[in-house]
Amino acid sequence: MKLIKKIGLVVVVVFIAMQFFSPTKNTAAGNHTSAFITQTNPTPELKNLFETSCYDCHSNNTKYPWYNNIAPISYLLADHVKEGKEHLNFSEWQNYSLDKKDQMLAEIEEEVVDGKMPLSQYTLFHKDTELTPNEVVNLVEWVRQTRIIYQLGKQPN
Numbered sequence: 001m002k003l004i005k006k007i008g009l010v011v012v013v014v015f016i017a018m019q020f021f022s023p024t025k026n027t028a029a030g031n032h033t034s035a036f037i038t039q040t041n042p043t044p045e046l047k048n049l050f051e052t053s054c055y056d057c058h059s060n061n062t063k064y065p066w067y068n069n070i071a072p073i074s075y076l077l078a079d080h081v082k083e084g085k086e087h088l089n090f091s092e093w094q095n096y097s098l099d100k101k102d103q104m105l106a107e108i109e110e111e112v113v114d115g116k117m118p119l120s121q122y123t124l125f126h127k128d129t130e131l132t133p134n135e136v137v138n139l140v141e142w143v144r145q146t147r148i149i150y151q152l153g154k155q156p157n
C-alpha cells in the first residue's frame with residue numbers, strides 16, 4: 001500500500017473512532033436568565049437579541065446546530081462555550097457583585113461596539129445573529145441606563 005493511502009486510512013479510522021466521544025452538552029431547563037432580565041430590564045428587542053446572539057456561549061443553555069453531532073466540531077463548539085461562560089455568564093448574573101455587573105456591562109458595550117461580539121466564527125454560520133447598527137445603538141443606550149442604576153446602588157444611603 002502506498003504511504004498516502006495508509007495515512008488516508010488512519011485519518012478515516014481516527015475520524016470514525018472520534019464519533020464515539022462527545023463533550024458534555026451545556027443545557028439548562030427553565031428560565032435560566034430570569035435574574036439578568038429582571039434586574040437589567042432590556043426591551044423585548046434586546047432580550048431577543050441576547051437570546052439569539054449571545055446565550056449560546058454566555059449562558060447555561062446552548063442551542064446546538066446539527067453539526068454539533070460531528071467530532072471534532074463538537075469539541076470546538078464546547079471550547080467556545082466554556083471560554084465564553086468563564087468570561088460572562090448571563091445565567092449567573094445574580095451571583096455577580098455590583099462592581100462586576102457594572103464592569104460586565106461596560107465590557108458588553110465595548111465588545112459589541114468594536115464588532116468583536118458575537119464572534120465572527122459564529123456569525124459566519126448563524127447569519128441572523130449579526131447585530132445591525134441600530135441594534136448596537138439600542139444596546140449602548142440600555143447599557144448606559146443600566147450602569148447608572150447599578151452605580152447609584154453602590155452609593156451609601
Ligand code: HEC
Pocket residue numbers: 050053054055056057058080081083084087088104107108109111112117118119122
Ligand atoms: C460563539 C460563541 C460566542 C458568542 C455567540 C458570543 N460570545 Fe462573547 N465571548 C466568547 C468567548 C470565547 C469570549 C472570550 C474570549 C474573547 O474575548 O474573544 C467572549 C468574551 C466576551 C466578553 C468579554 C468579557 C471579559 O471578561 O472581557 C464580552 C463582554 C462578551 N463576550 C459579550 C458578548 C455579547 C454581548 C454577545 C452577543 C451579542 C456575545 N458575547 C456573543 C464567545 C462568544
